Amino acid sequence: MLQKVLLVEDSTSLAILYKQYVKDEPYEFFHVTTGEDAKNFIVKNPPQLIILDLKLPDISGAEILQWIREQKIPTAVIIATAHGTIDIAVTLIQSGANDFLEKPIQADRLKTSIKNHLAHNKLEGLVEDIQNDFNRNKYQGFIGSSLPMQAVYKIIDAVAPTNASVFISGESGTGKEVCAEAIHYKSQRYNKPFVAINCGAIPRDLMESEIFGHLKGAFTGATTDRKGAAMLANGGTLFLDELCEMELDMQKKLLRFLQTGRFTPLGGSKEISTDIRIICATNRDPLIELNEKRFREDLYYRVNVVPIQMPPLRDRGTDILDIARYFLKKFAKQDHKKFTAIKRNVELKLSHYSWPGNVRQLQNIIRNIVVLHNDTHILMEHLPEPINSFKTSIKNTEKQHIKASNITPIKPITNTGPTLPTMTTSDNSTNAKKKINTHLIRPMADIEREVIENAIDYCEGNVLNAAVLLELSPSTLYRKKQVWDTYEESD
Known part of the structure; x- marks a missing residue:
């Protein structure tokens, strides 16, 4: 996959000029005009190099640089500075920037600087890959380096660049939507819409309108034209969660849409074409749903091109503690609490609880503790029900730890x-x-x-x-x- 360079520059004319300079270079060159757009881009699809203008309409380049370093995002940053602000650029290098370029940036200087920093970044990446091949702790919104999750990461890496349909299965709270977003943001469609529909939460009579839209007067209450998810996601990804809960009649219409790429809004007579990628998910066993005639077999084989099974949290080993620490740090910062760590006996209890609600339940447990207490460590007495009364199955856990x-x-x-x-x-x-x-x-x-x-x-x-x-x-x-x-x- 090509390396990515992000230009953060509010001048469109300069951005066009710089793009022209590097149009034949072997990397992808992207451009955003504001600091907020830069943050969104970096979070969803981290580039290997950022060329950062100091003066932006909403956030200063210095603030963005500070945010990048605080978030520990592994990217090189080149400051683009106008004449007279070189002293500021030098100060920013001391604060974590890798280089600076004085405006107006010359073509040769730009290409050479990008080439050198990308080469250095690639070398560091190879070293990091060797060290962390079996220990990826953070990946596209996921936290955890357990072997079951590494298998999921590898499938996402393989399927994301393609247009293949993906069918994600797993218990509620295992991160099926996070998985779908990871596929989207690692694909070529990352800068297009990601639209999610929960098929189990939408009334039967409204499902067709939600997906395909409707025209004014199509039914009582349809006072205006409304675009459906299929049109809103044009160019991007449509995520259909809890697909097995969709009614059979609607499954038939969905199948035709997936086969042709065309649909007719409710109340309309003209077919509309759209270009979307479909990712589906369910917390049920699709084979049982097939046998019970609640799920169409032809639709199943149409969407189940690449299956991904999300492991339950209880099967993810030490990921439980990594996720708990992440939420503890996040919520403590949000609520200005003193929590910094988890006591060892609490870690053992968290590790051996069955977590029927998976990651969502763990998140709520940590949130509860942070809201109701203000110690530096999570203690046993902080644990709420039902985990508070859960008895670990470890033999003599406390004695093992002491001895x-x-x-x-x-x-x-x-x-x-x-x-x-x-x-x-x-x-x-x-x-x-x-x-x-x-x-x-x-x-x-x-x-x-x-x-x-x-x-x-x-x-x-x-x-x-x-x-x-x-x-x-x-x-x-x-x-x-x-x-x-x-x-x-x-x-």
Whole structure:
């Protein structure tokens, strides 16, 4: 995928000139005229490089730069400065800008600067990819690096650049709409509308009007013409949530629209064509709906080109804590509270709760705590019902945490390497010789693996518990375990 360069410049004539300078360069060049448009673009589709004008009609370039660095957005920033403001540009470089260009920007200077910064950004990105290949903690609105979510991220990466229909399934609160938005904003349609319709929340009589629109007088109450979602999403993406709850008659009309790309508004006689991508979702099992004749088989195979199964939160391991910390930080900042962290015993309880409401429930739990309390850490007594009365199934959880350094079931270390000769050392104070048992000397990597595997066995396969006992990051254990498994498979 081509790298992206964003120009934030309120002068349209200058933007046209700069676009002409780089029209043959091997990257995508985008332009916005205001600070708010720049923020929206950066959030939805982060560019690798931003050329930022200092004077904008709504927000100063300095404020945008500060926002970029506060949000830790991994992008290079070049300040575009007029003559007489170079001192300001130099100050901004000290505040996090990467370079500055003096207006009017010359073609060669612009192209060279962009080329150099993109090359540097790409190199940093390669290093980051190597380090974080198995630990993507934030991705297009998602939070979490668990293996089930990494599988979802890879499917999104693969399907987003195409026009293939996507059918997302999963329990309520697992992030199906976030998934649909991620596909949209990583596609070529990212700068076009994303329109979402909840098929389960719209009355049967209004569904056709909501999707296809209507003309004045089409039915009682239709006092004006109204565009439907199919027209509002033209050029972009139409997301149909809870598709299995749509009535069969409407499913038939939707199928024809998907096959032809054409529709007729209610009360109209002329067909209208539109160019949209369809993404559907359901919290039901579509195969059960097919068997029960509540979902058309032909529509199912039309929309189920690329299926994505969103994992429930209880299957996402350490993502639970990452998401909890994210919401804690967000809500504490919003409400000016002192919360900064979660106590370890609370983390264990959060990690082993079943979360029937998934991410939405976790978000509400953290919101409740932040609103009602004002400590620095989330404590057990802060937890509301039903999680407050939930009993963890971990064996002796508190004792395990207190005595993490004394895991008794660890297997004894055995010598698997070559026998080394017995060594002696001289004790200067007594001039006596001390024997060293070299049979216990082994490569540190072997010892580390044995300790980790014993801890996982002790926790009955629960990597999260093992990480707590070993006082390691769970993502580190997942990564090491995956490397070992891959090595064994290659053998």
